[in-house]
Each structure stands twice: as structure tokens, then as C-alpha cells.
Amino acid sequence: MKYQAKRKAIILLEDGTIFYGKAVGNKEGNAVGEVCFNTGMTGYQEIFTDPSYYGQLMVTTNAHIGNYGTNEEENESDSAKIAGLICKNFSYTPSRPASDKSLEDFLTENNIFAISDVDTRALVTYIRENGAMNAIISTDVEDIEKLQEKLKTVPDMNGLELASKVSTKEPYFFGNENASLKIAALDVGIKTNILRNLAQRDAYIKVFPYDASYEEMKEWNPDGYFLSNGPGDPQPLDNAIKVTKTIIENDHPLFGICLGHQIIAIANGIKTYKMHHGHRGINHPVKNLITGKGEITSQNHGFSVDKEQTENHPDVEITHICLNDGTVGGLAMKSKNTFSVQYHPEASPGPHDASYLFDEFIERIKKVKA
Structure with missing residues (x-):
């Protein structure tokens, strides 16, 4: 890329706070969404294509983004799902x-507006202290009032389907x-690497739309059911909760990840809530309360399951705890063949400490089928 003066850009938070940067590629543009951050040192492409990040402005805390380019085989869905990108140093020439x-x-093809040269350490610190909130990134730096009016039209993530x-x-x-x-998967934002993990364990998966009925899924005669990860608030997902x-009730083997975990909790009458700023990164410690072992995990969620209600539920037990803040990391039903985790055992990117959960799901299915 030939040198040219970079176009000025800003991040305007809904509380009026402003951070400054430059437009990637010297492009004009703007993007709106909930601003959040991911602490992963690698895997930016998987993050950008993860459907769970739909509607969010992604702040990457790693200082260099773009240095190894992209590879189509590493996409977690058919396109980039983030609303926009905020980073420190943007690398235009990949070295891989x-x-x-x-x-x-990649960002141009996916119509994603990005800004760089941002003091991401200061921005992340601000989010950690004040919580995740809606924001707008824009090159229209002279008309703050216009941007504020546009920002007012952005729906809050709390209650958003x-x-x-x-x-x-x-x-x-x-x-x-x-x-x-055979596994029937309800797609509320599924990552491709989850499907790969199941397929590698001798499973054939039929992926159903978010609004598919139980009867539609059951007609395929699956051996087990899976509830995927995904974006937004789980509370409005009436059909998924009903399914x-x-x-x-029919005691089929059931495994849920992330949003699927929250849906299982709600199906049991346990509430979920919007977190202050969520968990997003690839080095989050979790304790398995069944084995007593620690796990380093990949996480991406802005909602969590109510811990007190889970502890007091007569038929649900907490199986995993997130050690950074004590939130619920996993649960299982005592009388039914159902379990779930709040984090990502497929870890794309991230550590493989939790990949055994896919093995556990397969073993649960085999026991029923035997």
C-alpha cells in the first residue's frame, strides 16, 4: 500500500465518550453496534466470522491485526459477522x-468498516470499568450531534433477538x-468448527433453522440433539426454548454450547442476565467441579445464567465454574440426559482442554442407542 495520509475517524460511545483513530484503507464509512473486546492473541478471522459476534463492534486487544492475512478454510461461517473492527496496528501486507x-x-469483500491507530488499552479499560455499551465508529468526525442521533436508533443488546x-x-x-x-443441531448461530468436531467423532449432522419445530427435527430420527452458540439475548427465543x-421431556441426549447453554437454563425456569462486559478471549480459566481439574478455555458471551437459581434448582447441578468471576460455566440435569457449557470446547481459536465435552456427548448418545 502506497503511503497516504490516513483519514481521521472516531469512536463515539453512547455515554458521549470519544476515542480517536484512523480509517483502515483510508475509506469513508461508519458502523454501529455494541462495543466489546476480545483478548485473544490470535484467531482474528475466526472471531470476525463467528455468528455470535453479530451486531457488535469488535475491539481486538492484540497490538497487531492482519499480519497473517486470512484463509477461507478458517472461516467459522459464510461471511464476516461483526458490525465493525477497532484495532491498534493494522497490517496491510500478510506474511503467512x-x-x-x-x-x-477480506474486510472490503465483507463490507466491514474498520478503524486503526486507536488507544485500545484505554478503550478496553473504559469498557471494563463502565460496561459494554452501544457505539458508532465513523469518519464523519466533524458532526458529533449527527452521530449521536444515529446512535440513539441502535437497539440495546438486552432483550435483542x-x-x-x-x-x-x-x-x-x-x-x-x-x-x-445422527445429530440434529438447532442453528441459532452455529460455528463451523463445532460441526467439524462432531463429524470427526463419526456423527452425521443435520442443521436446522432457528425456528424449526421439534417435530421437524424428530422426523429425521436423530440419535442426539445439539443447541448451538449464537448472538443476542436468549430470552426472546421462544421457539428454541419450546423445542x-x-x-x-423426551429425555433425548442434549448438548448445548454458549447460547444453547443459556436456552437450556431458561427451559428449566432459570433466568439469564446481561453481563457487565462479558467474557471474550482464549485463556479463560474454568474449574470442572466433577473432576476437580482446571481448564483453560475459549469464551465469547455477554449473557450468563443466574448462579443462585441454578444452585437452588432441584434437578440441575453446576458442573463448571468460571474462575475469574465465579459465574456458571456449565450445568447438567440430574434426571435427564442434558448438559451444557457456557464456553467453547471447539476452541477455534484457543486451547483444547475442553474438547473432551464432545466425547462425553458422543458417549451419552451411544449409551442410549446401545
Whole structure:
């Protein structure tokens, strides 16, 4: 990229606070959404294509973004899902031989506006102290009042249903059709690497839209059911909650991750709540209360399950605890074949400490099928 003066850009938070930066690629533009941050040192492409980040402005805390380009095989969905990108140093020239395009080209193709040269340490500190909030990033730096008016139109993440924005429109299959197990997955924002993990364990998966009925899923005669990760507030997902209740009532093997974990909690009458600034990174410590072992995990969520209600539920036990703040990391039902975790055992990117959870799901299915 030839040197040229970078176009000025700003981040305007809903409380009126302003941070300054420069537009990536010298482009004009703006983007709105809830501003959040991810502390991962790698895996930016997987983050940007993770449907769970739909509607969010992503602040990357790693100082350098774009240095290894992108590779189509590493996408977690069919396109970038973030609302916009905020970073410190943006690398225009990738140095990895395996990359098929630069991050700049990737963002342009996906129509994602990005700004760099931001004091991300100061911005992240501000979010940690004041909480996640809506924001706008823009090159229209002279008209703050206009940006403030636009920002007022952005809906609050609390109570916002977003699964319909990222779910598949039609059912599709993943894996080997001759596999020994069949799993029906309800897609409320599923990551491709979750499907890969299930397929690698001799499972054939049929992925259903977020609004699919239990009868539609049951008609395929699956051996087990899966509830995916996804964006937004779980409370408005009436159909997913209804389907989950029916799966539980019929005692089918059921595994939920992230948003799926929250849906399972709600199906059991346990409330969820909007967190102050959420968990997003690839080094979050979790304790497995069943084995007593610690796990380093990949996490991405802005909502959590009410711990007190979970502890007091007669048929639900907490299986994992997030050690940074004591929030619920996993749960299981005592009388039903249902369990879930708040974090990402597929860890793309991240550590593989929790990949055993996929093995546990497969073993639960095999025991029922035997």
C-alpha cells in the first residue's frame, strides 16, 4: 500500500465518550453496534466470522491485526459477522504463505468498516470499568450531534433477538452420511468448527433453522440433539426454548454450547442476565467441579445464567465454574440426559482442554442407542 495520509475517524460511545483513530484503507464509512473486546492473541478471522459476534463492534486487544492475512478454510461461517473492527496496528501486507488474501481485502469483500491507530488499552479499560455499551465508529468526525442521533436508533443488546439474522434459512447436512450417529443441531448461530468436531467423532449432522419445530427435527430420527452458540439475548427465543423443553421431556441426549447453554437454563425456569462486559478471549480459566481439574478455555458471551437459581434448582447441578468471576460455566440435569457449557470446547481459536465435552456427548448418545 502506497503511503497516504490516513483519514481521521472516531469512536463515539453512547455515554458521549470519544476515542480517536484512523480509517483502515483510508475509506469513508461508519458502523454501529455494541462495543466489546476480545483478548485473544490470535484467531482474528475466526472471531470476525463467528455468528455470535453479530451486531457488535469488535475491539481486538492484540497490538497487531492482519499480519497473517486470512484463509477461507478458517472461516467459522459464510461471511464476516461483526458490525465493525477497532484495532491498534493494522497490517496491510500478510506474511503467512498460507493466506489467500489480506485482511484489508477480506474486510472490503465483507463490507466491514474498520478503524486503526486507536488507544485500545484505554478503550478496553473504559469498557471494563463502565460496561459494554452501544457505539458508532465513523469518519464523519466533524458532526458529533449527527452521530449521536444515529446512535440513539441502535437497539440495546438486552432483550435483542439476533439468532434469526444468522441462522440457516433451510436445513443442511454436514459430515459423512454413512457415519454411525445422527445429530440434529438447532442453528441459532452455529460455528463451523463445532460441526467439524462432531463429524470427526463419526456423527452425521443435520442443521436446522432457528425456528424449526421439534417435530421437524424428530422426523429425521436423530440419535442426539445439539443447541448451538449464537448472538443476542436468549430470552426472546421462544421457539428454541419450546423445542428444548420438549427434547428434555423426551429425555433425548442434549448438548448445548454458549447460547444453547443459556436456552437450556431458561427451559428449566432459570433466568439469564446481561453481563457487565462479558467474557471474550482464549485463556479463560474454568474449574470442572466433577473432576476437580482446571481448564483453560475459549469464551465469547455477554449473557450468563443466574448462579443462585441454578444452585437452588432441584434437578440441575453446576458442573463448571468460571474462575475469574465465579459465574456458571456449565450445568447438567440430574434426571435427564442434558448438559451444557457456557464456553467453547471447539476452541477455534484457543486451547483444547475442553474438547473432551464432545466425547462425553458422543458417549451419552451411544449409551442410549446401545
